[in-house]
Amino acid sequence: MAPGITLKKGRFSQSLRKALEKYYEAIAVGPxxxxxxWQRWIDNANAVPLRATKDGNKLGWIVYNSTESTVEEILRDKESTDEKDLFQMLDALIARETLVAAEILKEDTDRYRWMVKYGFRPTRFFTKDDVPVVKMDLSTSILFKRLERHKSPRPYRRKKRVAIERVPESQTYPEIKKSLENLIRKLGGLKRFVKPGQTVVIKPNIVSDHGLKDGVWQGGIVTDTRVVKALVEILLPVAGRVIIAEGSSINRSETSEMFAHYGYDRQLVDLDPQKVSLVDLNTDEQIEKSVPGGKRMLSRKIPLTLEKADVIISVPVLKIHFAAIVSLAIKHLQGAVPPLEKYMSHFFGLWQNLVNIHHLVKPKLTIIDGLVGQENFGPISGTPKKMDLLIGGMNPVAVDAVAMRIMGIDPATSPPVLLASLQGMGPIEPHLIEVVGPQIQDVMSRFQQPEIDLTGGRDITIHGENACPGCRGYLHFVLTKLRRPDPKDTTRLLIDRPFEKKVNIFLGPTHDHGINPEEQNIFMGICQLHNAHQGTHLPGCPPHAEVIVNGLFGLFPDVEKPKYANESEEKKLGEMLHHILAMP
Structure with missing residues (x-):
């Protein structure tokens, strides 16, 4: 980070104004x-001038818009061609603000150059004050690299409590219910979470129909219906209403079909039809809410059912995710937003938007279903792993940290969990978490993580040494679709089809391979946006699988691209993709 650099709130002084005028005069921008x-800053209470000093000496200024997490200006006190001072000022800023953006003039090519070098990428071009402006977003991969070993600046005065409860191996329904009651008791009892007459929303994971095939239960994919049923029965004597709400995956199937598939209508609603109901969050009425700090997106649309709930209980599954490392409490709320919002999360930054959702949809209690977990290529196609556990707590980050350590995984390796921790949502450090019940070492069983294969083909080369797990995981997922016989020559794989021009796929913020304009170049994600003009760009952070499929299968116009849903669902995906790409 930036040793000796401090940032303190200053004022819009004449010295700052002179520095501003001098800078823009030097690049031939009129007064x-x-x-x-300057007047816009004076009129905007959210524009904050931060005075940067190094070892007590004045270094420069950053004007920071706190509601949009945007650097509106960065200036040095003295003339210098050394970028080190600017980099250290930004290091000091991200140490306290984490993921930030910046706005610069389009014609300010020198600033654009060094900001790209630091790790910012051009994500939007627009006009502000009648002048062309570039929105620059900091690469999440660069953020993590620059904040290595950095802890959240937020002090936690109390340890966050996470409870672990063993479930008997036989996993009978009475045993599951009793274990759930024990877990809630360890966390302070039901009265700590639910008051008489309140409306409680239970958010399970029923992402797809893979958890029940031909009448046979496949554990570790969706929340076990018995856990949800037990929770409903525990809540009914106290709650006024119990709503089970979910928004199934945008490329799988309708949520109503998933409710019926898993028997929610018969097993859950029938417990008390007057008090228990099902809600499809994908079709629910929505309300738009501002995102605190405006990171990546200024607002999100949230289902009205969640907004009106007195209590939300999140019930994810203990499982691996091929891109997010795990799909636990933080990842789970991706299913709490409408389909277009799910899709948009990928384009504007999935990891940050998962954190943003937690600012707007705040579960009071998280209970991870660890009866059977899922290892290898989760969250859908992995391998069941019997664990006989329930894990719960009030802080989703702390719950994820404990669950990941039970899985034998470092919590800092999951991008959304790490980002949530860095932004002060909760701790991942063991000394800041109180574990009640069996200790982690007593129940730990290492989960096998998927092997990510980014080897290319005869004329396809992947350059992704420094990419985050997101782009690597999603690209791997699509590359597997190319590792099948080529219809033009079944003696080889499709990925090994020869091309007249070699194909390069670039992902991650940096790479060692030079870009040859005579070859076919594909650039993935926000990290490669600065190179987009030199080839084909696949937007997103990480790009959605559908975007990568469209990009890579475009190399094979004679081959039908894979489909992930029925025709009507595929059409919806296409319409959403068109809508997002057309956004200003």
Whole structure:
């Protein structure tokens, strides 16, 4: 990070104004621009001038918009061609603000150059104050690299409590219910979470129909219906209403079909039809809410059912995710937003938007279903792993940290969990978490993680040494679709089909391979946006699988691309993709 650098709130002084005018005069921008910009800052209480000092010496200024997490200006006190000072000022800023953006003039090519070098990428071009402006977003991969071994600046005055409860191996329904009651008791009892007459929403994971095939239960994919049933029965004597709400995966099937598939209508609603109901969050009425700090997206649309709930209980599954490392409490709320919001999360930054959702949809209690977990290529196609556990707590980050350690995985390796921790949502450090019940070492069983294969083909080369798990995982997922016989020559794989021009796929913020304009170049994600003009760009952070499929199968126009849903669902995906790509 930036040793000796401090940032303190200053004021819009004449010295700052002179530095501003001098900078833009040097790049031949007229005084009218700086005058308008200055007045906008004066009128905006959210524009904060931060005075940067190094070892007590004045270094420069950062003007930071706290509601949009955006650097509106960065200036040095003295003339210098050394970028080190600017980099250290930004290091000091991200140490306290984490993921930030910046706005710069389109014609300010020198600033654009060094900001790209630092790790910012151009994500949007627009006009502000009648001047062309570039929105620059900091690469999440670069953020993690620059904040290695950095702890959240937020002090936790009390340890966050996470409870672990063993379930007997036989897993009978009475045993599951009793274990759930024990878990809730360890966390302070039901009265700590639910008051008489309140409306409680239970958010399970029923992402797809893979958990029940031909009448045979496949554990570790969706929340065990018995856990949800037991929770409903525990709640009914106290709650006024119990709503089971879910928004199934956008490329799988309708949520109503999933409810019926897993018997929610028969097994759960029939417990008390007057008090228990099902809600499809994909079709629920929505309310738009501002995102605190405006990171990546200024607002999100949230289902009204969740907004009106007195209590939300999140019930994810103990499982691996091929891109997020795990799909636990933090990842689970991706199913709590409408389909377009799910899709948009990928385009504007999935990891940050998972954190954003938790600012708007705040579960009071998280209970991880660890009766049977899922290892290898989760969250859908992995291998069941019997664990006989329930894990619960009030803080989703702490719950994820404990669950990941039970799985034998470092919590800092999951991008959304790490980001949530860095932004002060909860701790992942063991000394800040109180574990009640069996200790982690007593129940730990290492989960096998998927092997990510980014080897290319005869004329396809992958350059992704420094990419985050997101792009690597999603690209691997699509590459497996190319490792099948080529219809033009079944003696070889499709990925080994020869091309007249070699194909390069670039992902991650940096790579060692030079870009040859005479070859076919594909650039993945926000990290490669600065190179997008040199080939084909696949937008997103990480790009959605559908985007990668469209990009890679475009190399094989004679081959039908894979489909992930029925025709009507595929059409919806296509319409959403078109809508997002057309956004300004």
């Amino acid at each position: 009218s621009y700086t005058a308008v910009k």
